[in-house]
Amino acid sequence: MGTGRWKLRNGPFVPLFIGRLEGGSLVRQGGGVKGLGSSPSDYFDYQGQGHEELFSASKDVWEILPAIAGYLKKHLPKGSKGKILGNPVIGENVFLGEGTIVEPGAYIRGPAWIGRNCEIRHGAYLRENVIAGDHCVLGNSSEFKNCLLLEGAHAPHFNYVGDSVLGRDVNLGAGVILSNYRLDGQVIRVTRAGTLVETGLRKFGAIIGDGASVGCNAVLNPGSLVAPKAKILPGTIWVGGGRKKAG
Template sequence: MNASEFFALPPSLASFAAHFPPDVAPWEWLKRIGPALAALTEVPATVTVPPGVQVEGKVWLHPSVKLPAYATLIGPAWIGAKTEIRPGAFIRGNVIIGEGCVIGNACEFKNCLLMDGVQVPHFSYVGDSILGNNAHLGAGVICSNLRLDQKPVTVRANGKTYETGLRKFGAILGDAAEVGCNSVLNPGAILGRRALVAPTSAFSGYLPPENVAYCRSQAKILPRRA
């Protein structure tokens, strides 16, 4: 299971490419977000920040980023061109966001990588997670990143169990994957390209590309229609 099966780092994030090789397990990228930001040598652009937007630490903002009247941005963080940050967003360190994303109202982001065109528009938590190009979370989606027993998160996929070595690991969404409103992705949830989790679901495990999961306590996986 390699990162290249789920997404390709877009040109907007080319400066980070050396830190995110395509031939490693996708959860290995989570360990590299902090080092990638620490190695960044470009000088942050001068951007006029509204009085209600609190900025702490190193935060790289492209001049075309749309800022709200109020939000909290704690670095290190890098936010790409034409991304819209909505009121009440809370970015709290080790966050890389690509081009043309929506960072929604009352949403929290921590140690995560969002590629181009990602939309997280309303009331979500995205921690220790990777969202591929054009991935979408409906309102109220939670990427749960800590097991109740606080043991390291394992991934079960294709008849194998992978030891990630990560105590905190939210979700990985492939390109164009979607999650419906008020769903919870349990620690270590992995969605393939264009996979879809239906609204109000609690999803665990691995959802293959082009499939749909309808679940309350147990997933029912069906082929996804075009």
Template sequence: MIASDVITLPETLEHFAKWFSPDDAPWAWIPRIEEALSKFSWLLAQGHSAIPAGMHIKGKVYIHPTVKLPPTAVIEGPTWIGPGTEIRPNAYIRGKVIIGANCVIGNSCELKNCLVLDGAQVPHFNYVGDSVLGQGAHLGAGVILANLRLDQASVPVRLPSGTVDSGLRKFGAIFGDHAEAGCNAVIQPGTILGRKAIVMPSMSFGGYLPDGKMVYAKTETRIIDRRF
């Protein structure tokens, strides 16, 4: 599997494109997030000029001038937040985070070491760590992307062709473009959802879900028609 099978890096993030090759495994993008941010020309960037008094910002943080900011939140660097994105109250962005254009980072959500592509929505009480969310991906309220095995061993990736060692001790999930998980779903480490794939609410799901399929019970999937 290569990254272009499930996700497309948007033009709004083209200045980071050299670190996120479409021909690499999608999980290979995760450890490159920090390096990509370390090469960004922070001093040349124009940041947001109206930071609310209740926001705590630490380290190298770039916030596009059009980002909608809440009265309270914590953003730690290195972090890059693109145009038109909305950050909601009490969000906690822990660093090594790239957020594209027109995203939603909602109330009481926590993000660390992740890549959130254009139009993705992380709106209510979510945890996203060591993960990639494709364009238009959506998490229902309370969705958790678990990123660490209980035995803390390297996270395997279960694909139709066989199991692959990701080589990553911390690896949450790859959500393909327009993939979704319903409210209170728990996504297990190393999960990959194809484009427009759906995990129904309150499920614990791990492994690989192909493009356009919905999992609504542990052993059943069905093809769905997604219209955008």
């Protein structure tokens, strides 16, 4: 994958910067990124996000994933300040921040910690261990499980977000799937500093850096690492984990 140009009708050519695939990681072009590491700071500006402990305690960014459950058990606030519309199903151990709206037909199993001014839309299914920062959208017919969404992340239409971290202002187009389990059930591997390493995880979807966008109906397979501000074109199937791109 590389850079391309789209021509607008009756208008100029507009450069489209997408990522290049390098050893199982999507590396942003046009920004001087020569390689992609495994530290949380390679993907996220997490200071001031309210959940810094998850990042600072993790040497490799995927170590955040198995830590989410314990973090919620230790820090989940009591009570709720959000607005509930109609009769959504909301389980125990769910905190909704001020200004957050839960629409009819949503199901929040919990534990879940939802920040301020979020939208939990009709048909959203939040399973166990979900954290969303402020101004996030968890949308219609989308499923979330053991995941962290930083401020302004949107997964608004027909998405699956399992065992994944979405950075600040990440947007998933309609139908984007972050697959989290290999067909053969083996431990998921990623490339770190040019070397294929095992993460120790059998459930690991994607790490998507701040400001990245994923086009409609793209599928990111287990162990996908996406650089900040990368753009993945609609319909892309990315194998991840240091293996070759499908197709």
